[in-house]
Amino acid sequence: MTGADAPRLPRTDRQGLDARLVVDRGSFRLDMALSAAPGDVIALLGPNGAGKTTALRVLAGLVPLTEGHLRLDGAPLERVPPESRPVGVVFQDYLLFPHLSALDNVAFGPRCQGLGKAEARAVAAAWLERMGLAEHAGAKPRRLSGGQAQRVALARALATRPRLLLLDEPLAALDARTRLEVRARLRHHLAEFEAVAVLVTHDPLDAMVLADRLVVVEHGRVVQEGAPADIARRPRTDYIAQLVGLNLYRGEAGGHTVRLDAGPEITTTEELSGPAFVAFPPSAVTLHRDRPTGAGARNLWRCEVAGLETHGDRIRAGLTGELPLAADLTTMAAAELELRPGAPVWATVEATQTHAYPA
Numbered sequence: 001m002t003g004a005d006a007p008r009l010p011r012t013d014r015q016g017l018d019a020r021l022v023v024d025r026g027s028f029r030l031d032m033a034l035s036a037a038p039g040d041v042i043a044l045l046g047p048n049g050a051g052k053t054t055a056l057r058v059l060a061g062l063v064p065l066t067e068g069h070l071r072l073d074g075a076p077l078e079r080v081p082p083e084s085r086p087v088g089v090v091f092q093d094y095l096l097f098p099h100l101s102a103l104d105n106v107a108f109g110p111r112c113q114g115l116g117k118a119e120a121r122a123v124a125a126a127w128l129e130r131m132g133l134a135e136h137a138g139a140k141p142r143r144l145s146g147g148q149a150q151r152v153a154l155a156r157a158l159a160t161r162p163r164l165l166l167l168d169e170p171l172a173a174l175d176a177r178t179r180l181e182v183r184a185r186l187r188h189h190l191a192e193f194e195a196v197a198v199l200v201t202h203d204p205l206d207a208m209v210l211a212d213r214l215v216v217v218e219h220g221r222v223v224q225e226g227a228p229a230d231i232a233r234r235p236r237t238d239y240i241a242q243l244v245g246l247n248l249y250r251g252e253a254g255g256h257t258v259r260l261d262a263g264p265e266i267t268t269t270e271e272l273s274g275p276a277f278v279a280f281p282p283s284a285v286t287l288h289r290d291r292p293t294g295a296g297a298r299n300l301w302r303c304e305v306a307g308l309e310t311h312g313d314r315i316r317a318g319l320t321g322e323l324p325l326a327a328d329l330t331t332m333a334a335a336e337l338e339l340r341p342g343a344p345v346w347a348t349v350e351a352t353q354t355h356a357y358p359a
């Protein structure tokens, strides 16, 4: 069925993306609501197998919806075939046409939209210029660096003036140094893009730098969404807490303490009641060989070192015991404490270093 003979579904005036994506793939079910205004950049973030790529493929029209709806600028897209959707896609490995020059790769979309050859090439040349790639217009993809190929792929997607831009792990194919530069450029282009952009990534840094809003997906469901800073400050699942490098616990708050579902109490500065999360960074934890006696440390737990790894210029200790947690310390402190797997330690955290919020 083509877009033309699809049944006419009601249009709404709502601009941007308005979707509920339900897809069954064997035993896996994706069920997520996704909405965005023109100009929004949304990052879908989640562990392997969470359903991010499936969501992107549904938006692109490559996988059909089992249930739900998909509207873009008020128009229903469910029955519109991929090639007729006003959607641009940058695939993880870019999928440039190997036999076409950068210019003709970018001109391909405008040509398919009905522009004449010269006109389409002029549009493509303008996009390559904007991407800082004018001098590579005649190059075939194999002669482009990873960063250049990524920009050609982005130009190719943007040249069709899509109302929805989809980017699948846009920086995953790049080495660390190129990534830094390409990330900054991509941020600039996304900021200029006037329609909705949705990107899929595993990398919290890419998500935080590139997106205005994060949608965290686990097991086919949205577990948290919001501005990057809010999510980093108030994670609601273990996956997100690990991603942003926080210790996270759930319990029942009463005044300045949160009694954890499994384990001890944590003293906090916030005053709350009812179900609550408490989070604190590994750098807030101080370890001691002997039980500390000072009055300052309100939170004190008896733990055991489960593992040690280097983390930047510090050592991260994974602890089990009264409270499982991650603690960061300097190499010197780790040596002085004679930390090794199995070593007993006392862990303290000041109440002022914790952050409690309703669950």
Ligand SMILES: Nc1ncnc2c1ncn2[C@@H]1O[C@H](COP(=O)(O)OP(=O)(O)OP(=O)(O)O)[C@@H](O)[C@H]1O
Pocket (backbone or CB within 6 Å): 025, 026, 028, 046, 047, 048, 049, 050, 051, 052, 053, 054, 055, 202
């Ligand atoms: N063609 C398919 N047929 C059946 N099941 C599939 C198919 N493609 C993906 N799945 C299943 O759908 C689920 C979600 O996969 P998806 O690729 O969307 O996750 P993801 O979040 O993008 O993961 P990753 O980060 O590893 O790419 C997985 O359980 C996967 O096994």
